[in-house]
Amino acid sequence: MSTVQRPQATLGGENHLICWPDPTILRSSDRSHGGCRVKYVLATSAVLLASPVSAQDWSGTWAGMAIGYGAGTYDQGDFEAGQEGVRVEVDRAIVGLHLERNFQRESTVFGFDVDISNGVYGMRPQGTGAPWWSCTIGDCVVDITAFMTIRGRYGWLLNPETMVYGAVGLAAGKAEGGILDSLQEGSSTAVGYTVGGGVSRMIGPNTVIYGEINHVDLGTLQFGAGDTPGEDVFDAKGDFATIKLGANFRF
Structure with missing residues (x-):
């Protein structure tokens, strides 16, 4: 399966290559198994979990x-x-x-x-x-x-x-x-x-x-x-x- 690569982004202090399948040649069997797609989702989830909940100012x-x-x-x-x-x-x-x-x-x-x-x-x-x-x-x-x-x-x-x-x-x-x-x-x-x-x-x-x-x-x-x-x-x-x-x- 061919993928389209994008510039690297920094997430949690580490560089991650963000890429996803090329929609022009994507087969139905590849829609949920692209390695780059899985890596991107996991990296994004880690950032969301690490982000603190914003608090009101009680001071x-x-x-x-x-x-x-x-x-x-x-x-x-x-x-x-x-x-x-x-x-x-x-x-x-x-x-x-x-x-x-x-x-x-x-x-x-x-x-x-x-x-x-x-x-x-x-x-x-x-x-x-x-x-x-x-x-x-x-x-x-x-x-x-x-x-x-x-x-x-x-x-x-x-x-x-x-x-x-x-x-x-x-x-x-x-x-x-x-x-x-x-x-x-x-x-x-x-x-x-x-x-x-x-x-x-x-x-x-x-x-x-x-x-x-x-x-x-x-x-x-x-x-x-x-x-x-x-x-x-x-x-x-x-x-x-x-x-x-x-x-x-x-x-």
Whole structure:
């Protein structure tokens, strides 16, 4: 079978002679068995397999807001003295602001973010009993009025428009509560940690929507006086989780 030869082309760093059968003398029995044709197809397939999938640009500064829900539990008491109080279930709808800075290296995206939002709230009514510290004088309350997180993030692109990521960092919150209308009522700022993860979807060149779940532990929340005023503290220990949906915009 006669073939028509063409100039050489460089594929994957090697020179390949590109040729195909001369259509003027091609017989039907040769249509699928031309050696040059097979070589050309294999070389082209190798180039396509070696080519990386083009990725969207996720880098830059992004800002937006999120809505969600948080829930958890806190145990009140004078823990230094070993005196237990009531257990308070906390929850609340959450609304917050979000700022992040991303850097991208091929299919990985990393950076940091800052979140500011309201926190969770819970109350046991006056008269609720406990092993030691009952809600005798007033309601037993845990109110995290606001909290913020500063996290490092690392993500992987499942495809050019979809990223999964994990995040870990510091969490700080303003807490109020204790046993209301008593010496055990008070407020404080608590610092702890947060860890979580989520999925982001790019729906436009500068618009991303996301959903994420986080665990937040602010450490011990200090309220008012404990068993020995001036020495012990009436406080609460616990944690909560949040689930959020949000949107970010690049600027």
